[in-house]
Amino acid sequence: MTRLRVPDLVRLGGYGLRSRPLRAVLSALGIAIGIAAMTAVVGISASSRADLDRALAALGTNLLTVTPGQTMFGDEAVLPDSAVAMIRRIGPVQSATATGKVPSTAVYRTDRIPAGETGGLAVLAAQPDLLSTVGASFTHGSWVKPSYPTVVLGATAARRLGNVPAVYIDGRWWTVTGVLAPVPLAPELDSAVLVGWQAAGSYLSFDGHPTTVYTRSQDAHVSAVRSVLAPTANPSSPDEVKVSKPSDALAARRATDQTFTALLLGLGAVALLVGGIGVANTMVISVLERRAEIGLRRSLGATRGQIRTQFVTESLLLSLLGGAAGVLLGYLVTGLYATTQAWPTVVPLWALAGGVGATVAIGAIAGLYPAIRAARLAPTEALVAA
Numbered sequence: 037m038t039r040l041r042v043p044d045l046v047r048l049g050g051y052g053l054r055s056r057p058l059r060a061v062l063s064a065l066g067i068a069i070g071i072a073a074m075t076a077v078v079g080i081s082a083s084s085r086a087d088l089d090r091a092l093a094a095l096g097t098n099l100l101t102v103t104p105g106q107t108m109f110g111d112e113a114v115l116p117d118s119a120v121a122m123i124r125r126i127g128p129v130q131s132a133t134a135t136g137k138v139p140s141t142a143v144y145r146t147d148r149i150p151a152g153e154t155g156g157l158a159v160l161a162a163q164p165d166l167l168s169t170v171g172a173s174f175t176h177g178s179w180v181k182p183s184y185p186t187v188v189l190g191a192t193a194a195r196r197l198g199n200v201p202a203v204y205i206d207g208r209w210w211t212v213t214g215v216l217a218p219v220p221l222a223p224e225l226d227s228a229v230l231v232g233w234q235a236a237g238s239y240l241s242f243d244g245h246p247t248t249v250y251t252r253s254q255d256a257h258v259s260a261v262r263s264v265l266a267p268t269a270n271p272s273s274p275d276e277v278k279v280s281k282p283s284d285a286l287a288a289r290r291a292t293d294q295t296f297t298a299l300l301l302g303l304g305a306v307a308l309l310v311g312g313i314g315v316a317n318t319m320v321i322s323v324l325e326r327r328a329e330i331g332l333r334r335s336l337g338a339t340r341g342q343i344r345t346q347f348v349t350e351s352l353l354l355s356l357l358g359g360a361a362g363v364l365l366g367y368l369v370t371g372l373y374a375t376t377q378a379w380p381t382v383v384p385l386w387a388l389a390g391g392v393g394a395t396v397a398i399g400a401i402a403g404l405y406p407a408i409r410a411a412r413l414a415p416t417e418a419l420v421a422a
Contacts, residue, residue, distance in 0.1 A: 060354055060357075063317075063354055063358070064355070064357045064358035064361065065358065065361075066313075066358065067354075067355050067357075067358025067359055067362060067395055067398060068358040068359070068361040069362065070309070070362065071358065071359050071362025071363055071365075071366065071391045071394065071395060072362040072363075072365040072366040072369065073366070074362075074366070074387070074390075074391060074394075075362065075363050075366025075367060075369075075370070075387055075388065075391050076365075076366040076369040076373075078383070078384060078387040079366060079367065079369075079374075079381075079382065079383035079384075079387065080369075080370055080373055080374070082382040082383065082384055082387075083370060083373075083374040083377075083379045083380060083381055083382045083383075084377075084379060085382075086379065086380045086382045087377070087378075087379040087380060090380065091220055097255075097258075097281070098130075098252055098253050098254070098255050098258050099169070099170065099171070099221050099222075099250060099251070099252055099281065100250075100251050100252075100253060100258065100261065100265060100279060100280070100281050101222075101249065101250055101251075101279070101280050101281065102115070102119070102123070102248070102249035102251070102265050102266070102269050102277060102278070102279055103115075103247065103248050103249075103277075103278045103280070104247065104276065104277065104278070105275070105276045105277055106276065107273075107276055113270075113273065113276035113277070114245050115245055115246050115247070115249065115269055115270060115277070116245070116269070116270055117243075117244045117245050117246070119134070119246055119249055119268075119269040119270065120132050120133065120134045120163070120246060120249055122268050122269060122271075123249060123251055123265065123268055123269055125268075126253075126261055126264060126265075126268060127257075128253050128254040128256075128257035128260065128261050129251055129252070129253050129261060130252045130253060130254065131165060131168065131169045131251065131252045132169070132249060132251040132252075133162075133163045133164075133165045133166045133169045133170075133249070133250050133251075134162075134163050134166075134246035134247075134248060134249045134250065135160040135162050135163070135225075135228075135230070135246065135247065135248050135250075136160065136161040136233070136236070136243075136244070136245060136246050136247050136248075137158060137159070137160055137161075137247045138159040138160065138161055138231070138236055138240045138241075138242050141159045141205060141206055142154040142157075142159075142205070142206075143155065143157045143159060143193075143197070143203050143204070143205055143229045144203065144204040144205070145197050145198065145200055145203065145204070146204060147204045147209075149204075155196050155197070156227065157193050157197075157227055157228065157229055158224075158227065158228045158229070159205060159228070159229050159231060159236075159240070160228045160229070160230050160231070160247075161230075161231055161232070161233045161236035161237075161242050162180070162188075162230040162231065162232065162233065163233050164179070164182060164232075164233075166230070166250070167179065167216075169250045169251070169252055170219055170221055170222040170225065170250050171219070171220075171221055172216050172219045172222070172225065173216070173217050174214050174215065174216060175191070175194075175215050175216065175217045176214065176215055177212070177213050177215055178213055178214050179213065179214065180213055180214075180230065180231060180232045180235070181213070181232065181235075182232035182233065182235060183232060183234045183235055183238065184211075184232070184235060185205075185208055185209070185210045185211065185231075185235055185239055186210060186211045186212075186213045186231070186232065186235070187203060187211070187212055187213070187229050187230060187231050188212070188213060188214045188215070188216060188229075188230040189203075189212060189214070189215045189216065189229055189230075190215075190216050190219075190225050190226040190227055190228045190229070190230070191215070191216055191217060191218045191219075191226045192226040192227040193226070193227055193229050194215040194216075196227075200212060203229065205229070205231075205240070206239070206240055208239060210231065222250065224248070249269065251265070258281075262279055262281065265277070265279045266278075266279055313402070340412070344408060347403055347406055348400065348403045348404065350403065351399045351400070351402055351403020351404075351406070352396065352399040352400060352403065353399075354399065354403075355395040355396065355398050355399025355402065355403075356392070356395055356396065356399065358395060359391055359392050359394070359395025359396075360392070360395075362391060362395075363388055363391045363392065366383075366391070367383050367388070370382075370383050
C-alpha cells in the first residue's frame with residue numbers, strides 16, 4: 037500500500053468535515069473564540085503600550101524629579117531653598133524648576149463652603165518655568181502673575197471646582213488665569229492649584245523650600261545626572277533625598293497592565309481549552325459514526341497508520357479553520373478598539389503565529405485519541421458494528 041501524499045490527506049480530511057458542516061462549524065467556533073480572545077488581549081495591550089511609548093517620545097524621557105525623603109529619625113526631610121540653583125549648575129542639566137507645597141492651606145469654590153470640605157486639592161507654589169520643564173500645556177488661559185493672587189488649575193482640580201473665575205484660599209479670593217491639560221509626566225500637577233512663588237510667600241506664608249524639583253537633562257547623560265542629583269540638592273544630607281524619573285511610575289503602570297493582560301490571557305486559554313474539548317468530542321463521535329467507512333477502507337488495504345493520519349489531519353484542519361478565523365477576528369477587534377481610543381493598531385507577529393501554533397497543538401492533541409481509536413478498529417468489527 038503506497039503512502040498517502042499531503043494533498044490526498046488534505047482532500048480526505050476536508051471530505052470528513054464537509055460531510056458534517058454544522059458540527060464542524062460549531063467545533064471550529066470554540067477554537068476561534070479562544071484564539072480571538074487571546075489575540076485581541078495581546079493586540080490591545082500592545083497598542084496601548086505603543087501609544088504610551090509614542091507619548092513619551094513626544095514628551096521626552098529625560099525628566100528627573102527630586103523630592104525630600106526621611107530623616108534618620110523617620111521625620112519628613114526638607115530640601116534646602118538653594119536646591120534648584122545648585123542643580124542648575126550641573127553641566128548636562130538643561131533646565132530645573134520646582135514646586136513647593138503650601139501647608140495648612142485649602143482651596144474652596146466659594147467662601148460659603150465648610151472648612152472641612154477641601155476636595156483633596158493641593159496648593160503648590162510654582163516657579164515660572166515649570167510648564168516648559170514638565171511639558172505641560174494649557175487648555176485655555178495663561179500663566180499666573182507671579183506677585184499677585186492668581187492661580188492656574190490642574191486638569192483634575194478644574195473638573196472638581198468647575199468653571200469658576202476665582203477660588204477662595206486662606207481668606208482671600210484668587211483669580212483663575214488658566215487651566216492645564218493633563219500632564220502625563222507629572223500627574224501630581226493634575227490635582228493641584230498652582231500659585232506664583234512670590235505670591236505664595238507674600239499671601240500664604242510659604243517658607244520657600246521646594247518639595248518637588250523637576251529637571252531636564254541631555255538624553256545621553258540622564259543616568260550620570262541622576263547619580264549626582266541627591267548630593268547636589270542637599271550636600272549635607274544626600275541620603276535624605278529621593279530621586280526618581282517618570283519612567284518609574286510608567287513602569288509600575290505597565291506592570292499593572294501586564295498583570296491584567298495575563299489574567300485575560302488565562303481566560304482566553306480556558307476558552308481555547310473548551311474549544312479543544314469540543315474538537316475532541318466531534319472527532320470521537322465522527323469515529324463512531326464512520327465505522328463503516330473505516331472498516332471498508334481497512335478491507336481495501338488501508339493501514340492503521342493511514343487511518344490514524346486521516347483523522348489527525350481532519351482534526352488539524354478543523355482547528356486551523358477555527359484558528360484562522362480567531363486570529364482574523366482578534367485582529368479586527370484590536371483595530372476597532374484602537375481606533376476608538378486613537379491608538380496605533382499593533383498586533384505582534386508572535387501573537388498571530390502563536391495563535392496558529394496553538395491551534396495546531398490543540399488540533400493534534402484533540403485528534404490523537406480519536407485517531408488511535410479509529411486505527412484500532414478491526415475491518416470485520418467495524419463493518420459488523422456499522
